[in-house]
Amino acid sequence: MTKIARFCLIGAGRAGAVHARNLRRRIKTGELAAIVDANLEAASKLGEEVGIKNLYSDLSTALRSVEFDAVIITTPTFTHAALTMQAAEAGKHVFCEKPMALNLEEADRMITGCRKAGVKLQIGFMRRFDPEFVSAKQHILNGEIGKPVLVKSVGRGPGLPPPWALDRKTGIGFLAEVNSHDFDSLRWLMGDEYSSIYSETAALIRPDLVSTYPGFYDVAAVVAKFRGGGLGFIDGACPVGYGYDARVEVLGTEGVIVVGEIRGTTLHRINRENRVISETFRSWRDRFREGYIGEIEHFIDCIVNDREPAVTGIDGRKALEAVLAAHRSMETGKPVFLPLG
Numbered sequence: 001m002t003k004i005a006r007f008c009l010i011g012a013g014r015a016g017a018v019h020a021r022n023l024r025r026r027i028k029t030g031e032l033a034a035i036v037d038a039n040l041e042a043a044s045k046l047g048e049e050v051g052i053k054n055l056y057s058d059l060s061t062a063l064r065s066v067e068f069d070a071v072i073i074t075t076p077t078f079t080h081a082a083l084t085m086q087a088a089e090a091g092k093h094v095f096c097e098k099p100m101a102l103n104l105e106e107a108d109r110m111i112t113g114c115r116k117a118g119v120k121l122q123i124g125f126m127r128r129f130d131p132e133f134v135s136a137k138q139h140i141l142n143g144e145i146g147k148p149v150l151v152k153s154v155g156r157g158p159g160l161p162p163p164w165a166l167d168r169k170t171g172i173g174f175l176a177e178v179n180s181h182d183f184d185s186l187r188w189l190m191g192d193e194y195s196s197i198y199s200e201t202a203a204l205i206r207p208d209l210v211s212t213y214p215g216f217y218d219v220a221a222v223v224a225k226f227r228g229g230g231l232g233f234i235d236g237a238c239p240v241g242y243g244y245d246a247r248v249e250v251l252g253t254e255g256v257i258v259v260g261e262i263r264g265t266t267l268h269r270i271n272r273e274n275r276v277i278s279e280t281f282r283s284w285r286d287r288f289r290e291g292y293i294g295e296i297e298h299f300i301d302c303i304v305n306d307r308e309p310a311v312t313g314i315d316g317r318k319a320l321e322a323v324l325a326a327h328r329s330m331e332t333g334k335p336v337f338l339p340l341g
């Protein structure tokens with residue numbers, strides 16, 4: 001099959017490797033043309049694995065050296081805005097990982113920059129392409145559970161995110177790094193905008209990290225209210241160790257939809273001591289395998305057929321705004337009303 005979109009991947013870390021492998025092995029309509037990483041060793045290691053020889057330490061050199069249609073930005077959050085602007089100004093479509101940016105000013109610049117340059121901007125909320133989440137949304141739209149009144153989302157990560165995500169100068173904590181997805185899911189499944197957010201956080205799993213990373217927390221409870229009166233709840237924790245745990249429940253006036261299982265398999269072992277042993281999902285890579293493929297295939301379709309992505313910069317901004325409101329609430333101990341001033 002003819003490849004129809006060429007990509008430059010920027011950031012050869014954890015998320016970058018997922019997209020590179022998918023483009024190489026699973027996505028038939030896209031081609032990986034180059035890998036950029038400020039750490040050339042990381043680019044070389046991934047390049048060797050996926051058979052890419054165009055390796056660069058910065059986007060400027062890649063832009064001068066190789067032809068591509070779009071970038072996939074999988075670098076730390078604090079670099080997203082500058083890289084998006086640079087790519088957009090060079091006429092490249094932008095797929096940017098969540099959280100979109102560190103603050104709303106950066107998010108606005110990214111949205112306006114891409115709009116002015118006439119390029120697509122899609123944010124990496126892969127849950128929106130997970131077959132079960134997609135099906136849940138469709139059942140809601142069909143009216144099968146009546147009007148959604150409460151969306152509850154569990155989002156727990158197995159291990160700590162990279163150090164840059166823990167440092168408040170370069171990241172915004174795991175409510176952004178892990179639970180951005182839950183903030184987006186709540187809004188998407190409720191089909192409404194946030195009106196207020198209240199959060200409580202604590203450092204109970206790794207309290208030792210508070211001295212290294214001031215403001216560090218590892219458990220979070222977030223209560224949200226929507227404009228139409230609906231309620232939301234996010235249960236977040238990281239690092240939980242036992243696996244990657246993503247479960248959502250949508251209560252409607254006429255029923256309930258449950259998405260996700262703590263178990264990562266239908267295989268269970270039961271031994272003579274009556275012990276039941278089940279595998280959990282080890283990682284987000286396994287749980288959302290199809291979502292990561294679906295979101296890039298969708299992005300390619302939007303580029304080729306000149307369509308607006310289903311997950312826009314505005315969606316990225318709304319999720320970021322909710323994360324920032326949760327942080328403000330954590331600091332003030334009070335509910336925070338949206339939109340943020």
Ligand SMILES: NC(=O)c1ccc[n+]([C@@H]2O[C@H](COP(=O)([O-])OP(=O)(O)OC[C@H]3O[C@@H](n4cnc5c(N)ncnc54)[C@H](O)[C@@H]3O)[C@@H](O)[C@H]2O)c1
Binds near residue numbers: 038077099
């Ligand atoms: N959608 C998801 O489920 C998911 C999962 C993991 C991470 N992410 C997101 O992906 C992004 C990256 O996270 P990660 O865990 O892969 O990080 P990482 O630390 O594993 O990798 C980041 C890479 O970017 C490189 N880099 C840093 N600054 C750069 C720059 N200016 N130009 C080029 N390369 C640069 C680093 O050298 C590193 O190799 C974050 O926004 C994160 O939230 C999303």
